[in-house]
Amino acid sequence: MAEKLDVRGLSCPLPVVKVRNKLTELKEGLLEVLVDTGTAKDNITRMANNNGWKVETKEQGEEYLLTINK
């Protein structure tokens, strides 16, 4: 069962900070993140990759669903 996080509407750097905090807490597993800007998507993807997590991005209309796992 994947954990879920909704960071839509938050200003930089809050989306990446919230996801980073969650990943630190999880250590490993699956996290689904709902994002609504390209900047937040890119920042989260880069941070997750830098910390050894894999990220899959799926466009959902004007939003993105990031599936992060390790």
Next chain:
Amino acid sequence: MNLKNWFLSRKTIIITGAFIGIAATALQKLGNPANMGICVACFERDIAGALGFHRAAVVQYIRPEIIGFVLGSLIAALVFKEFKPRRGSSPLIRFVLGFLAMIGSLVFLGCPWRALLRLSGGDGNALFGIAGLVAGVSIGIFFIRSGYNLGRNERTRPLASWVLPSIMVGLLLLLVFRTQLPTGAVFFSTEGPGSQYAPVLIALLIALVIGFIAQRTRFCTVAAARDVLLIKDTYLFTGVVSLVIAAWISNIVLGQFNPGFSGQPVAHTNQLWNFGGMVLAGLAFALAGGCPGRQLFLSGEGDTDAAVFVLGMVFGAGFAHNFATASSGSGPGAWGPAAVITGLIICLLIGFFMSDLSKNKKEVSV
């Protein structure tokens, strides 16, 4: 690698920083003021002057660089389907932060972009400004770690996001036609920094390119420092380093590199307030989520809260010159230090009350 991902590679942010550095020094060579090829705060201040919001006769001009930044970002956002009209994340607080960011910047005499360009031109005073900027951003990070949040924005109708780009088109028309009313407006400086400018078309085209690539690469001079300190991410920092090195080399090639502290163009040597001004600016930018350039790029991609921040900066520029808080080459203005201290107190209050440090944290869920 597709085009979208190419824009986000390390190589591309290095190219972006280098392009901005070279473009800024070239704009200086083509007529913009010394060590001020691009300065978002100074140029917004010049626009405020051109519209008569202040009457400092030496800093009045409609800078096409600001117009190009917004419109270039708008074009990129439309092309790459990232134009997303949004509003409602504490706009009035963002207005105040924009106001205070301008107050601080004009005490130092430059925004983060100009601090970097001043350094690459040999102005040692910029080191104190950059130190202040990092200090201000560090305070901002403390609040972010403490749950600072201006609230979620929400989608709005597209018209709202076309307001600032439309204002930019209006400014461009005023610049091109040089409208003169009996009141004297539009005001154009005949001497001083405001009278020094690169050819309009070249400046506009360069700014459009910068706006376009900065929207794609997310270039931000404040997030460059913030991301290193907060999440150990050096992506944007690489771009800033690239900017400084490219501008430095370009300045040497163009004969614009003059190392030293005294006699630097549009700068003063009061290091306490060079530092203090940028602590305020750095903190205000960090609390607003990005540098003044980034606020323009966000405005172009539909973020009306960033547009409100920009308008706050323009308002702050009018205030700074009308109330003698802006510095000059001879030092801080009469009310500059008091304005910085007051501004810092206001920013600290915003940081405190908009974070989990305040007692009412459980009352508001964002």
